[in-house]
Amino acid sequence: MESAQTGGRSFLRHPVDIPIEIEAEDVRQREPRRLKDVSLGGLACRSERPLTIGAGVVVTIPLVTPVFHAPCSVVWCRRHGSHYEVGIRFTQVEDIFAARMVEQVCQIEHYRQEVLRHEGRALDGETAAQEWIARYAADFPALDSRH
Structure with a gap:
């Protein structure tokens, strides 16, 4: 298992070929995303649009049955080329x-x-x-x- 340090937090590298969905309060994003990292208490993924820091989001991972849904909050968002890297922390x-x-x-x-x-x-x-x-x-x- 690879890990990386980002912003003082350790992230577990997640396979990019596993889709997720992010539904944000301020931006509805229903198209699948590719999960990038799972951190200690959260995850990082790519988004075509920026998400507001502090915004509530619901993360869905449809690979498993039952489908995984979890409320989260956005803790960071950085532009990375043509997309954004977004850090999301679980709230429960x-x-x-x-x-x-x-x-x-x-x-x-x-x-x-x-x-x-x-x-x-x-x-x-x-x-x-x-x-x-x-x-x-x-x-x-x-x-x-x-x-």
């Missing part, structure tokens, strides 16, 4: 822990796609999960509920 402690589980599912799905692409092996979900756990679970960081 229970969502932080649910997000960690969702993140593991996303990492396993990304692993399954990478194995198919690079090794030509088509793994079912359970086999992909077993291999990912054996290789990466020990290094998978915990999400922190302290904000």
Whole structure:
């Protein structure tokens, strides 16, 4: 698992091929986004439009069943070329822990796609999960509920 430091916070690198949706109070964004990072207590993603710092947003990750929805708030927004990088923090402690589980599912799905692409092996979900756990679970960081 890679991690990066941004603004004094550690971020867990998230696969960019996992879509999310962001619905903001001041800007409605229904088109899928690509999740970039999951941080200790939040996530970072790309947006075509800027989001207002402090704005309430709802993050949806449709990859899992049931679909993951969580209320969040925007903590930073930076222009990056033709798009914006947006930092979003979870506002409810229970969502932080649910997000960690969702993140593991996303990492396993990304692993399954990478194995198919690079090794030509088509793994079912359970086999992909077993291999990912054996290789990466020990290094998978915990999400922190302290904000």
